[in-house]
Amino acid sequence: MNPSFRPAPGPAVRDLAARIRGLPPACGPVRLVGVDGHAGSGKSTFAEELATALDGAPVLRIDDVASHDALFDWTGRLLDQVITPLSRGRTAHYAPYDWRARRFGSPRALPPAPVILLEGVGAGRRALRPHLALLLWMELTREESWARGRSRDGEEQREFWDGWAPAERRHFAADPSRPFADLLVRQREKGYEVLTGPADAVGPDQPLTHGDGPPAVC
Numbered sequence: 001m002n003p004s005f006r007p008a009p010g011p012a013v014r015d016l017a018a019r020i021r022g023l024p025p026a027c028g029p030v031r032l033v034g035v036d037g038h039a040g041s042g043k044s045t046f047a048e049e050l051a052t053a054l055d056g057a058p059v060l061r062i063d064d065v066a067s068h069d070a071l072f073d074w075t076g077r078l079l080d081q082v083i084t085p086l087s088r089g090r091t092a093h094y095a096p097y098d099w100r101a102r103r104f105g106s107p108r109a110l111p112p113a114p115v116i117l118l119e120g121v122g123a124g125r126r127a128l129r130p131h132l133a134l135l136l137w138m139e140l141t142r143e144e145s146w147a148r149g150r151s152r153d154g155e156e157q158r159e160f161w162d163g164w165a166p167a168e169r170r171h172f173a174a175d176p177s178r179p180f181a182d183l184l185v186r187q188r189e190k191g192y193e194v195l196t197g198p199a200d201a202v203g204p205d206q207p208l209t210h211g212d213g214p215p216a217v218c
Contacts, residue, residue, distance in 0.1 A: 013046075037121070038121065049192075060116060065094060
Protein backbone atom coordinates (compact mmCIF):
# COMPACT_ATOMS: atom_id res chain seq x y z
CA MET A 1 0.00 0.00 0.00
CA ASN A 2 1.10 3.54 -0.68
CA PRO A 3 2.21 4.80 2.77
CA SER A 4 0.80 8.27 1.99
CA PHE A 5 -2.71 6.85 1.49
CA ARG A 6 -4.90 7.01 4.59
CA PRO A 7 -8.34 5.40 4.14
CA ALA A 8 -11.30 7.23 5.64
CA PRO A 9 -12.13 5.39 8.88
CA GLY A 10 -15.54 3.83 9.38
CA PRO A 11 -17.61 3.95 12.60
CA ALA A 12 -16.12 0.77 14.10
CA VAL A 13 -12.59 2.05 13.62
CA ARG A 14 -13.48 5.47 15.02
CA ASP A 15 -14.99 3.79 18.09
CA LEU A 16 -11.82 1.74 18.51
CA ALA A 17 -9.68 4.86 18.24
CA ALA A 18 -11.69 6.50 21.01
CA ARG A 19 -11.16 3.47 23.21
CA ILE A 20 -7.42 3.50 22.55
CA ARG A 21 -7.15 7.17 23.51
CA GLY A 22 -8.61 6.29 26.91
CA LEU A 23 -6.07 3.56 27.67
CA PRO A 24 -3.14 4.14 30.03
CA PRO A 25 0.30 4.19 28.34
CA ALA A 26 2.30 0.98 28.65
CA CYS A 27 5.57 1.99 26.97
CA GLY A 28 6.73 5.11 28.78
CA PRO A 29 4.37 7.88 27.63
CA VAL A 30 3.27 5.86 24.57
CA ARG A 31 0.16 3.74 24.06
CA LEU A 32 1.79 1.09 21.88
CA VAL A 33 -0.88 -0.90 20.03
CA GLY A 34 0.01 -4.20 18.37
CA VAL A 35 -1.74 -5.20 15.14
CA ASP A 36 -0.96 -8.87 14.55
CA GLY A 37 -2.27 -11.62 12.29
CA HIS A 38 -1.19 -13.98 9.56
CA ALA A 39 0.66 -12.63 6.54
CA GLY A 40 -1.93 -11.42 4.04
CA SER A 41 -4.66 -10.91 6.65
CA GLY A 42 -5.01 -7.16 5.98
CA LYS A 43 -2.95 -5.75 8.85
CA SER A 44 -1.36 -2.92 6.86
CA THR A 45 -4.63 -1.66 5.40
CA PHE A 46 -6.36 -1.78 8.76
CA ALA A 47 -3.44 -0.09 10.55
CA GLU A 48 -3.54 2.79 8.07
CA GLU A 49 -7.26 3.31 8.66
CA LEU A 50 -6.82 3.14 12.42
CA ALA A 51 -3.89 5.58 12.22
CA THR A 52 -6.13 8.04 10.38
CA ALA A 53 -8.79 7.74 13.07
CA LEU A 54 -6.03 8.47 15.60
CA ASP A 55 -5.16 11.76 13.88
CA GLY A 56 -2.19 10.38 11.97
CA ALA A 57 -0.63 8.15 14.64
CA PRO A 58 2.75 6.74 13.54
CA VAL A 59 2.78 3.16 12.20
CA LEU A 60 5.91 1.12 12.82
CA ARG A 61 5.99 -1.93 10.56
CA ILE A 62 7.65 -5.16 11.63
CA ASP A 63 8.83 -5.44 8.00
CA ASP A 64 11.17 -2.53 8.77
CA VAL A 65 12.97 -4.39 11.57
CA ALA A 66 12.86 -7.92 10.14
CA SER A 67 15.06 -9.09 7.27
CA HIS A 68 15.58 -12.00 4.90
CA ASP A 69 18.06 -13.50 7.36
CA ALA A 70 15.84 -12.83 10.39
CA LEU A 71 12.20 -13.30 9.43
CA PHE A 72 11.31 -13.67 13.11
CA ASP A 73 14.59 -13.16 14.96
CA TRP A 74 14.22 -9.40 15.32
CA THR A 75 13.06 -9.00 18.92
CA GLY A 76 16.40 -7.74 20.22
CA ARG A 77 16.68 -5.15 17.46
CA LEU A 78 13.17 -3.83 18.11
CA LEU A 79 13.67 -3.69 21.87
CA ASP A 80 17.05 -1.96 21.62
CA GLN A 81 16.25 0.51 18.84
CA VAL A 82 12.60 1.30 19.54
CA ILE A 83 10.99 -0.03 22.72
CA THR A 84 13.70 0.94 25.19
CA PRO A 85 14.05 4.58 24.02
CA LEU A 86 10.27 5.07 23.86
CA SER A 87 9.82 3.57 27.31
CA ARG A 88 12.18 6.27 28.59
CA GLY A 89 10.30 9.02 26.77
CA ARG A 90 13.08 9.46 24.22
CA THR A 91 13.06 9.47 20.43
CA ALA A 92 13.76 6.04 18.95
CA HIS A 93 15.98 5.53 15.90
CA TYR A 94 15.75 2.41 13.76
CA ALA A 95 17.21 1.45 10.39
CA PRO A 96 14.41 0.22 8.09
CA TYR A 97 15.19 -2.86 6.04
CA ASP A 98 15.06 -2.64 2.24
CA TRP A 99 13.59 -5.97 1.06
CA ARG A 100 14.65 -5.43 -2.53
CA ALA A 101 18.22 -4.25 -1.88
CA ARG A 102 18.52 -6.75 1.02
CA ARG A 103 20.15 -4.26 3.39
CA PHE A 104 19.26 -1.88 6.18
CA GLY A 105 18.92 1.78 5.28
CA SER A 106 19.64 5.04 7.04
CA PRO A 107 18.28 5.49 10.59
CA ARG A 108 14.77 6.85 10.87
CA ALA A 109 13.52 8.81 13.90
CA LEU A 110 10.40 7.78 15.79
CA PRO A 111 9.56 10.32 18.53
CA PRO A 112 7.23 9.37 21.39
CA ALA A 113 3.57 9.94 20.50
CA PRO A 114 0.29 9.44 22.37
CA VAL A 115 -0.32 6.32 20.24
CA ILE A 116 2.04 4.32 18.04
CA LEU A 117 0.81 1.31 16.05
CA LEU A 118 3.13 -1.69 15.78
CA GLU A 119 1.95 -3.63 12.73
CA GLY A 120 3.16 -6.98 11.48
CA VAL A 121 3.33 -10.72 12.02
CA GLY A 122 4.62 -11.21 15.54
CA ALA A 123 3.62 -7.78 16.87
CA GLY A 124 1.94 -9.58 19.78
CA ARG A 125 4.79 -11.91 20.60
CA ARG A 126 5.62 -12.79 24.19
CA ALA A 127 8.55 -10.38 24.59
CA LEU A 128 6.52 -7.40 23.38
CA ARG A 129 3.21 -7.87 25.19
CA PRO A 130 4.33 -6.19 28.44
CA HIS A 131 4.91 -2.99 26.43
CA LEU A 132 1.55 -3.04 24.60
CA ALA A 133 -1.44 -1.02 25.73
CA LEU A 134 -3.65 -3.16 23.46
CA LEU A 135 -3.20 -6.17 21.19
CA LEU A 136 -5.40 -6.53 18.09
CA TRP A 137 -5.60 -9.69 15.99
CA MET A 138 -6.83 -9.73 12.38
CA GLU A 139 -9.38 -12.52 12.40
CA LEU A 140 -8.74 -14.37 9.13
CA THR A 141 -7.61 -17.96 8.86
CA ARG A 142 -4.04 -18.80 7.96
CA GLU A 143 -5.08 -20.43 4.69
CA GLU A 144 -7.22 -17.49 3.57
CA SER A 145 -4.56 -14.99 4.60
CA TRP A 146 -1.77 -16.79 2.76
CA ALA A 147 -3.90 -17.18 -0.37
CA ARG A 148 -4.55 -13.42 -0.35
CA GLY A 149 -0.88 -12.67 0.25
CA ARG A 150 0.33 -14.90 -2.56
CA SER A 151 -2.22 -13.40 -4.94
CA ARG A 152 -1.20 -9.88 -3.93
CA ASP A 153 2.54 -10.48 -4.33
CA GLY A 154 2.38 -12.51 -7.55
CA GLU A 155 4.77 -15.00 -9.07
CA GLU A 156 7.75 -12.72 -8.38
CA GLN A 157 7.50 -13.48 -4.66
CA ARG A 158 6.71 -17.18 -4.94
CA GLU A 159 10.10 -18.28 -3.61
CA PHE A 160 9.80 -15.91 -0.66
CA TRP A 161 6.35 -17.27 0.24
CA ASP A 162 7.61 -20.84 0.01
CA GLY A 163 10.09 -19.98 2.74
CA TRP A 164 7.76 -17.72 4.70
CA ALA A 165 4.91 -20.19 5.19
CA PRO A 166 6.83 -22.77 7.26
CA ALA A 167 8.63 -20.00 9.18
CA GLU A 168 5.34 -18.36 10.19
CA ARG A 169 3.87 -21.73 11.12
CA ARG A 170 6.82 -22.46 13.42
CA HIS A 171 6.66 -18.97 14.95
CA PHE A 172 3.00 -19.11 15.95
CA ALA A 173 3.36 -22.70 17.18
CA ALA A 174 6.08 -21.58 19.60
CA ASP A 175 4.86 -18.06 20.39
CA PRO A 176 1.15 -17.58 19.55
CA SER A 177 -0.41 -14.13 19.61
CA ARG A 178 -4.13 -14.75 19.09
CA PRO A 179 -4.82 -16.29 22.55
CA PHE A 180 -3.55 -13.05 24.10
CA ALA A 181 -5.39 -10.62 21.82
CA ASP A 182 -7.59 -8.09 23.57
CA LEU A 183 -9.71 -7.57 20.46
CA LEU A 184 -10.35 -9.40 17.19
CA VAL A 185 -10.77 -7.40 13.97
CA ARG A 186 -12.80 -8.84 11.11
CA GLN A 187 -12.84 -7.27 7.69
CA ARG A 188 -16.27 -6.88 6.16
CA GLU A 189 -17.46 -6.00 2.67
CA LYS A 190 -17.36 -2.40 3.87
CA GLY A 191 -15.22 -1.58 6.87
CA TYR A 192 -14.51 -3.70 9.93
CA GLU A 193 -16.10 -5.38 12.92
CA VAL A 194 -14.33 -5.35 16.30
CA LEU A 195 -15.00 -8.22 18.71
CA THR A 196 -13.84 -9.09 22.20
CA GLY A 197 -10.65 -11.14 22.01
CA PRO A 198 -9.60 -14.33 23.81
CA ALA A 199 -7.65 -12.36 26.42
CA ASP A 200 -10.79 -10.60 27.67
CA ALA A 201 -13.72 -12.62 26.36
CA VAL A 202 -17.15 -12.00 27.83
CA GLY A 203 -18.92 -14.30 25.41
CA PRO A 204 -18.52 -15.81 21.92
CA ASP A 205 -18.21 -13.14 19.25
CA GLN A 206 -19.28 -10.43 21.69
CA PRO A 207 -19.30 -7.21 19.64
CA LEU A 208 -17.70 -4.14 21.16
CA THR A 209 -18.57 -1.79 18.32
CA HIS A 210 -21.01 -1.73 15.47
CA GLY A 211 -19.68 -3.19 12.26
CA ASP A 212 -19.33 -0.98 9.24
CA GLY A 213 -21.24 -3.19 6.84
CA PRO A 214 -22.18 -6.77 5.94
CA PRO A 215 -19.62 -9.54 6.58
CA ALA A 216 -17.07 -10.13 3.85
CA VAL A 217 -17.69 -13.10 1.62
CA CYS A 218 -14.71 -15.42 1.97
